[in-house]
Amino acid sequence: MSSPSRSGCRRRRELLAAVLLAAALSACQREDRRFRTWPPAASAIPAVRQSELQPGPTTRDLTVRNEYGDNAWAVSEGKRLYNQFNCSGCHFQGGGGIGPPLMDSQWIYGSQPENIFATIVEGRPNGMPSFRGKLGNDQVWKLVAYVRSMSGLLAKDVASGRNDDMQVRSQEQSTEKARPVQSAVPPASQRP
Amino acid sequence: MSAVLQAVLQFPGAHSALKPAGPQARIAEGLWNSMYATAIVVFLLVMAALLWAAFRRRRAEEPAPDPARERRMRRVVAAAVGITTIVLFTFLVSDISAGRAVTATPGKDAIQIIVTGHQWWWEVQYRDSVPQRWVTTANEIHVPVGRQVAVELRSTDVIHSFWPPNLTGKRDLIPGNENSLWFQADSAGVYRAECAEYCGHEHAKMALLVVAQSPDSFARWLTQQRDTAHTPADSLTSRGQEVFLSSACAMCHSIAGTPAGSRVGPDLTHLAGRATIAAGTLPNTRGNLAGWIVDPQRIKPGARMPPNQLDPADLRALLAYLETLR
Structure with missing residues (x-):
């Protein structure tokens, strides 16, 4: 027969194993393929302020959660x-060329999901076309998630670990997260 | 088109290696029939021997070993091993010679077709020395009866496999590599082909029709396919074309003669002439097309086509336009 202290030790080990197994279960979500769900924000395009000024007290907008931001698929x-x-x-594989780079920490029009969504849907001056009506909103949200993964803004287990084609850049998965910097809007002549 | 639908509905016959419609499929069927007949004879002999061994009368006590009987038994076993070896070798030789006959190089006057596998549909291209006369279509191959058809097989994403059992065996489509096979249809009809290599979520809904027709009607079909798309004549269909060009459709599909030229999804220049939509998933009817445009993920979950929220009047105009694309 085991002594009381040994049985307690075993119980602790069992508990630890159960906790680890439960933790492993949570990882199942990242590959979940949701073909027919509409992310809550998908039907309405999130409104992004064009001005910093607000009437009354200046508040921060509630951030929009991208349903696809934690889904590897x-x-x-x-x-x-x-x-x-x-x-x-234009953006090449993230390094930029005709358009600005997407794999660095500089963001002209904001790094939050709703900012990137607005950039894709509305377009931006001097070259970025407006994809309004040309893409399904769920497609835009998937693009938003991928664009954020390029500069390491998504969790590593969600970002892509390999390319289907020739290797042209380091993997999104191995990109170190850099604090997004909101760069001042450059003069129109320099805007990409 | 109703004849085509009829043929699709006779599904087992239009998709069966036991109803060969070409020389290669006949070779494969002959090989199968010989193996099947031999296997039946072997099975009956083995079962007879087993039953005899199980139910023969036994003596009460084990008899003493008899050298003559042992020799006889050894001879029987050796004969059985010998016959098995001969049968298997015969199979081996007939299998290799059938394989050689099926994969022989096609003649120089064979029609050249390029079939490209995509997740989850087939792109079909008939090339010509003049690029303007190239024909691109999807999920349907038209071939003339009695003429060899050389198919070049490509893939843009994962490994697929082209398998028209009534006409020939299967061959893989491998990304970054060009594979080829040829077949010939000896009688007019519609045969079904499908992807025979698991290629992802909608592998099961990746079929293709092979329409074998008389050389004259094939030539007519090819000439007609070379035309650019029908120009809208009335206000409803021209509204439909506007809807097509200004919505997400034009991001992936192309219609020759309009600014829509993307090659991400199937070419729709002559969509209304095709028998099925979504790679053999549904018959090409107005209602099915409407359901497919509005909510493709219900019909083929995981397909690359996104759902489209269209105003009902716009959807009606779009359907009217798509129906003119003969």
């Missing part, structure tokens, strides 16, 4: 759409 779909819809035509 959606991020990889975003990666596929990024090339199929020719985002790579």
Whole structure:
């Protein structure tokens, strides 16, 4: 027969194993393929302020949660759409060229999901086309998730770990997260 | 088109290696029939021997070993092993020669078709020395009866496999590599082909029709496919074209003769002439098309086509326009 202290030790070990197994279960969500869900924010385009000034007390807007921001499958779909819809035509594989780079920490129009959503849907001066009506909102949200993964803003287990094609950049998964910096809007002549 | 639908509905016959419609499928069927007949004979002999061994009369006590009987038994076993070896070798030789006959190089006058596998549909292209005369369609191959068809197989994403059992065996489509096969249809008809290599979520809904028709009607079909799309003649269909070009449709699909030129999804220039939509998933009817445009994820979950929220009047105009694309 085991002594009381040994049985307590065993119980602790069992408890630890149960906790670890439960923790492993939580990882199942990241591959979940939701084909017919509408992210809450998908039907309405989030309103993004054009001005810092507000009437009354200045409040911060509630951030919009991107349903796809913690889903590895959606991020990889975003990666596929990024090339199929020719985002790579201007932003290349994130390093930028004709358009600004997406893999660095500089953000002209904001790094939050709703800012990137607005940038894609509304377009931006001097080159960024407006995709309003040309993309389904769920497709835009997948692109938003992928664009954020390029500069390490998503969890590592969600960001893509490999390319389907030739390797042209380091993996999104191994990109270190850098604090997003809101760069001042450059003069129109310099805007990308 | 109703004849095509009829053929699709006779599904087992239009998708069966036991109803060969071409020389290669006949070779495969002959090989199968010989193996099947041999296996039946072997099975009956083995079962007879087993039953005889199980139910033969036994003596009460074990008899003393008899050298003559032992020799006889050894001879029987050796003969059985010998016959098995001969049968298996015959199979091996007939299998290899059938394989050689099926994969022989096609003749120089074979029609060249490029079939590209996508998740989860087939792109079909008929090339010509003049690029303007190239024909691109989807999920449907038209071939003339009695002429060899050389198919070049490509893939843009994962490994697929092209398998028209009535016409020939299967061959993989491998990304970054060009594979090929050829077949010939000896009698007019509609045969079904499908993807035979698991390729992701909607692998089961990735079918393709092979329409074998007389050389004359094939030539007519090819000439007609070379035309650009029908220009809208009335206000409803021109509104439909506007809807197509200004919505998400034009981001993936192309219609020759309009600014829509994307090659992400199937070419829709002659959509209304095709028998099915969504790679053989549904018959191409107005209602099915409407359901597919509005909520494709209900019909084919995981398909690359996004749901489209369209105003009902716009959807009606779009359907009217798509129906003119013969």
